Amino acid sequence: MRWPRxxxxxxxxxxxxxxxxxxxxxxxxxxxxxxxxxxxxxxxLAKAYERALVRLSxxxxxxxxxLYADEVADAITAGESERRGxx
Ligand SMILES: [Zn+2]
Numbered sequence: 001m002r003w004p005r006x007x008x009x010x011x012x013x014x015x016x017x018x019x020x021x022x023x024x025x026x027x028x029x030x031x032x033x034x035x036x037x038x039x040x041x042x043x044x045l046a047k048a049y050e051r052a053l054v055r056l057s058x059x060x061x062x063x064x065x066x067l068y069a070d071e072v073a074d075a076i077t078a079g080e081s082e083r084r085g086x087x
Contacts, residue, residue, distance in 0.1 A: 008014035010028035018025040025033065034040055057064040 008017055009026055011032050015025045015029040015033035018029055
């Protein structure tokens with residue numbers, strides 16, 4: 001059974017329902033999730049961000065591989081110039 005939106009707003013479940021629908025949670029739901037001014041749980045958000053990055057890398061595998069290779073090449077180049085500068 002589908003809950004009417006108004007009955008869930010202002011609750012933690014309402015907050016989650018907004019996220020699952022791709023919506024920005026309304027103020028009432030944000031307040032409910034943030035436990036009245038304590039703010040979001042940053043550890044939970046950081047873990048979710050990491051998992052989203054992994055999922056994104058799988059969804060766009062070829063693009064991710066190219067970006068990764070580019071970053072590896074940059075890191076190797078930076079490491080070499082650091083070593084040259086240091087000695
Ligand atoms: Zn809401």
